[in-house]
Amino acid sequence: MRCPYCRHPDSRVVDSREADDGQLIRRRRSCPECGRRFTTVEEAVLAVVKRSGVTEPFSRTKIISGVRKACQGRPVDDDALAVLAQRVEEAVRARGAAEVPSHDVGLAILGPLRELDEVAFLRFASVYKSYDSLEDFEQEIAALRADRAEGPTGGSVSVPAAPAATPPEGAPRVAAATR
Numbered sequence: 001m002r003c004p005y006c007r008h009p010d011s012r013v014v015d016s017r018e019a020d021d022g023q024l025i026r027r028r029r030s031c032p033e034c035g036r037r038f039t040t041v042e043e044a045v046l047a048v049v050k051r052s053g054v055t056e057p058f059s060r061t062k063i064i065s066g067v068r069k070a071c072q073g074r075p076v077d078d079d080a081l082a083v084l085a086q087r088v089e090e091a092v093r094a095r096g097a098a099e100v101p102s103h104d105v106g107l108a109i110l111g112p113l114r115e116l117d118e119v120a121f122l123r124f125a126s127v128y129k130s131y132d133s134l135e136d137f138e139q140e141i142a143a144l145r146a147d148r149a150e151g152p153t154g155g156s157v158s159v160p161a162a163p164a165a166t167p168p169e170g171a172p173r174v175a176a177a178t179r
């Protein structure tokens, strides 16, 4: 890693520690040329592939802003949205693939959102699954009711099962990047 102070092309790692529950590694580095120290953060890149084929880094902020629209006027606070985004990220990362279709990210949102607020879930699902008739809503509501009847806590709602992910041929399972 190049020294940000003197641009010396090399540096020495003096300390490494995990942060954000193992999601990140922070390295303290020392420049052999000018002796100054700096920190680098290493994180496995998780790319979301949009329908257009364009990829962009997974972003909890984007998850939150998407879900927040569906939560307008609902008793869902920012903390709950942050937890939801974290759960979505964990579900998506658990697939072990470095690239995830945006459609699958949407699927991973549905489960946690349904637990959080059923009205917001219906709004989100209606756009996401592009309901085009009252029957679509009726079916979804019937499914919600059926789950509710199963138990006092509303039944367990699971994140849609991810198929065993296999990375594309030749692709590393996790791409490392530094920033």
Ligand SMILES: [Zn+2]
Residues within 6 Å of the ligand: 003, 004, 005, 006, 007, 008, 031, 032, 033, 034, 035, 036
């Ligand atoms: Zn330096």
